[in-house]
Amino acid sequence: MNTSELFSFNLLGLATLVHIAFVNITIGTGWISAMARYLAWRRSDPSLEIMARRVFKILIVHELFSGVWGTIITVILAGLFPTLLAIATDTLFYPILIALSAIIIRIPSIALFWYTWGKVKPSIHVVIGFIMAVSGFAVPMGFRYIFAEITSPYGIAAALEGSRDLARLQVFLNPIYPPLILHTVAGAMSVGGFITASFFAIRGNTSPKFLWIGLWHGVLFLALQPILGLWYLLSLSEKAPLLYNNILGGVQATYNLLPMFTGKLVVIASLAALSLVIWRRVKRGLGEVTRLALGLGPLAILVVILGEYINDAGRFPYLVLLGDKGLPPLVFSNLYIEIPYMLVIAVLGVLIIFIVGFMTTAYYALNKRFLADLPEI
């Protein structure tokens, strides 16, 4: 890879990592909030309704940023990898349409869920909540087809053989996809649970009951991950040997990720051990809140970032994998202009400054409970 290719590859990777970290938080907390709202209504449990509202605040703070980074990925693809985007919009037309439809439902339903709270009947509000939660899962269900195709071209392979119409349907049969999407969804649920658990361990916001609910969500889906992860790894061994070799640091590895993969397993083990300690203390919501729970959310996010890094950077020095070889980023790069890198770096700097500044303010506002439990007007 030359410098320009490496820059574009890293930039795409960075945007993907930030995006994935945010969406895991929002998808998981969205589901927990909607479910808590439903149970609050069915059981007439006031505390669950408060929980639903508080968990939803986590989503509100992170959602638009996850969306922005999704847009950033689109712009990076269009600006730096126009050929790849042109292929994706053709062969992956339908998966992108699914993701796009889900986004169309998801974002307004989030705003409506928050702002109609107390203004519409609880039954209607619960429906809005579930629409919001389910549409969140549908977004990666569309976009993960792209990841599956650049890891093991299945539909694109058919397109290259000239069967373009068939290729657009073939993408749905990509064998990499089922374990990848299940691994993704379980990850999002697990992150949502652990983030919720951490949130209710913050001083002034503590609740053993809410922490327990978050914790069991996190632990349940974490327990599924070894099975799903192994399934994904085995499918890589067959369909994407280069990525498989890189993850396990094989002899022919083009980028040895075994240390990072080991690190990920260590973090997962730490997360499991920490969960066990907290599980014992919180006693199904009747025990005590321990400050140790603050570590659950960050550890879960770290697992996601490490996993995504391994999955995406593991294709180095290629962008699209073809068995034990691949196509380098240069094949898909923007050759039409000399990229104004200073501008790109400056904008990236602005984005990072804004995000850091905003997240600090947002966490401060959450901590100070500026977003009221009760709707004001």
Place this chain on the structure above:
Amino acid sequence: MAAYDNVSALMPVSILGIYLHAVFVSVTLGFPFVISAFLYKWARTKDNDYYVAARIATGVLAVNFALGAITGTLVEFGLVQAWPGSIYAISTVAFTPLVLELAAFIGEIVFLIAFIVTLRWVRMWVSIGLMAGYFVFAAFSGMLITMVNSWLNVPWGTGPLASVLYPFLPEYGPAAFQIPVLVTVKLALVDSLLTVGTASQILQNPEIAKAVGLSLSDPYIALSSPYALASVLHNVTAAVIIGIALAAAAFSYKHFRTGDQKYVKLLKSFLPILLVLLIIQPIVFGDNMGKAVAAFMPTKFAMMEGAETTIQNPLLAFLAYGDPSRPIQGFDELRRACGKHGDETIADIAYEVVPDYRPGPSGSIRLSDLCLQDLSKAEKRLPTIHAAYYTKIAAGVIALVSVVALSGSVHNLGLISSVVRIIEKRLGGKNLLFLLALLTLLGSILASALGWYVREVGRKPWTVYGLLYPEELVTPVSFSTPVIIAFTLLFAAMALGGLYGMYLVAVKPLEFVKLLRRGAGVEE
């Protein structure tokens, strides 16, 4: 041909997306003025009505922002997915505006959420500052997107290329694009369209990308277009006007229904802003826009003025060109200009411009035929564009007169107020107030909607004026009609649901909070 079918199927979806986005953009840009005015009055008077109104308007703005974001996403994705040929423009001339737009978009989000979560917890001036920050980034975003759209109208930086194909067109700035490369791309698109039936898929081929190579030497060229500058001021102001007019109509309606003077008080706090903008818009920004169209888009200008033949109109000529003696170029003169091509073919030009040119199916096309054929396509739209343009002008006049009268109704504007009082006696104060606010809103919306229609349809038959047709950019995917219908219905339903949600946020009281209050420990 597949491309033509796809254009017919996808154009309505794109139009719907853009118009819906425009609805939400208007509130995005207009409401900051309304909310800031409320907060300013609240800070000055400590009257809680202003705070409550600011809170409700903020809720509406937040839901609206979400809807604006999804419609914007649809437009953006739609651009690359439905019109993948546009990827070439995005990766060249639109690269800089779209990269900058990312910063603008994130700035909007940061300031809006910071405003929402800190409102009431920080000093009022800080809140107004945050809202101002939000507006600045929202306007910046609007400016950048308008600049990209403006490039489609006037492809600044392509130098003499369009005028070589169509002799009645002017040069579009410096030749920042490599003309031979641009010609190569155009020929590849046309040849693919003529042989395969679709064109944009050529961008998927890495070998073609390599063969095309460096196309644009100045990635900032879209920002320096004089047409873009005129468009930005005109479009952003139009959106702000509609947003504020919507708030004015809403409060006038509440006053009409309840007779509560509180709503007139709220209306008075932001009405002067609307009045000033509606005066400036036609006199300054509209005038500049008209001059830019006259200078750079002769077919659109002829369509707007209904000039099938060249006409003498000193007033119009003075407004358009600053020269009352200059004739308004009609389609007859434009057609005469096509005659300059003689018997030249596309191949003749391509041999001169493109090294190693090998003629494809497009090579034998006579330039004069192409020129005349495209003029005929444009001229077919003349009656519609002409009617739309003058209806737009009339709507703008209605909005302006209405807002002046509305201001005279609630403020003391001397003679104007006296006249309004006389009418009030006949119609009733409440009725007149609501009628005027409604006319201001409808006039503004109609003027903007038709203005955008003229802007977009007026550049047809091209998508990139004088250079590229829609069928060269549309997707090669042969999708089924039910899929597109389902997607369109979903999108429309979500937009309508969102609008209804905004209405609920604005008018519904909190009725179902008993459980929540118990949960919060406020109520046993």
